[in-house]
Amino acid sequence: MYRSSAGIAGGVLLLALVGWLGIDAIVAGEGRTPWLALATMILLVPLIVALTLRPAVYAGQERLRVRNPFRVIVLPWGQIATLRSGYSNEVLTVAGAKFQLWSIPVSLRARKRANRRESRAAAGQDGRGGRAAGLGAFGGGLGRGGAASADGSARAAADRAMADLRELWEVREKEESAQGEVSVRWAWEILGPAAAGAVVLAILLAAG
Template identity: 60%
Template sequence: MRQTWAMTTPDHQSPASQSPVPTAKDRIYRSPMALAGGVLLLLVVGWLGFDALFQGHGRAPWLALAGMILIVPLVTAFTLRPAVFANEDRLRIRNPFRVVGLPWGEIVSLRSGYSNEVVAKSGRKYQLWAVPVSLRARKKAEARKSRAAADAARGGAAPSRGLGGLGVFGGAGDSAAADGATRADTDQVMDELREMLELRGEAESAQGEVTVRWAYEVIAPAAAGAVLLAILLATG
């Protein structure tokens, strides 16, 4: 998983303000494979769509336009849009059609199985689309772990190939790096989020309500494209 850092800008406040809003750092998790696949799909859709739009005859340009209005938002929603933002106060999950904000105090656990998900105190579960589970990566990590154990048994030094420095509040030295080499990338991400939950779950600033916002900027154009496409097909 690739992660980037973003600094949020606090709202402007006068010097007389008694409770200034602190600048919070968001750690952002996104899937590099999804980003690459999304860009590739959009290029293919754009190439085929614009070719039909400007070179097609009869109803072809209208069908191409309706198809692009439907497909482009959906491709963007499932590939480029998903992301997980984590700071000291809350976890924000941007999934294809929803944005969920969860203060750490409202999170019960972070589960990893065939998918990674957050369980809120209300019992609701929210899947982390941006942190997909890779069984293949887990198998490779287990293989590295077995090799490291064999090297240790023979008295050799296991190579340190982990994602050192990815700890939420700083790296933990060579032992953490060595442990990272035996964990899949997405599992390491979940470990970091669990560490933040453990450290910040009881903090006063990490309390609040769960918020859910539907992504109408994705739903509306996709629905318009679907309706237009259905009308064109029905009247054809």
């Protein structure tokens, strides 16, 4: 399972803030204030959960299950055309549909930082390799230790996750058990409460 730790942490903080302000308004508010606070909480809590805590990607032997904020997409490995990374991580189906992987967000800063580490590691390896060649006649070999930091382990976490998914897809896409149809389901457990909160809030505001 792949989830965003930053998203989860942000979601918990936002829920705590909304809960604190909302409960305070319900308990201490006067007139319509408690009802407005309650309707706002009913609207905001599902949206915060959807955008922060809910996103996840489950990679099984037969299919990839993508739980995005408002949809759940089940993709058999045989129906996936490619998994690509750019400014966002996406999965493309053989039918041409595209789905974003919300739980594996791209951090350009982390990617640049990882690229710099990898470049420094490669430069260090080249330098040690040259010295080792010069000392070889005297038994001064550095062995294989210089190659350990340039094996791709310095990649950003999102890029490592996508590499793992691509590897599993390449292994499983031809298997008979990994065939089937792509299914997409709307997350009514999120949309329903949010819509109810929005309707109640609109009525309260319209009533003045």
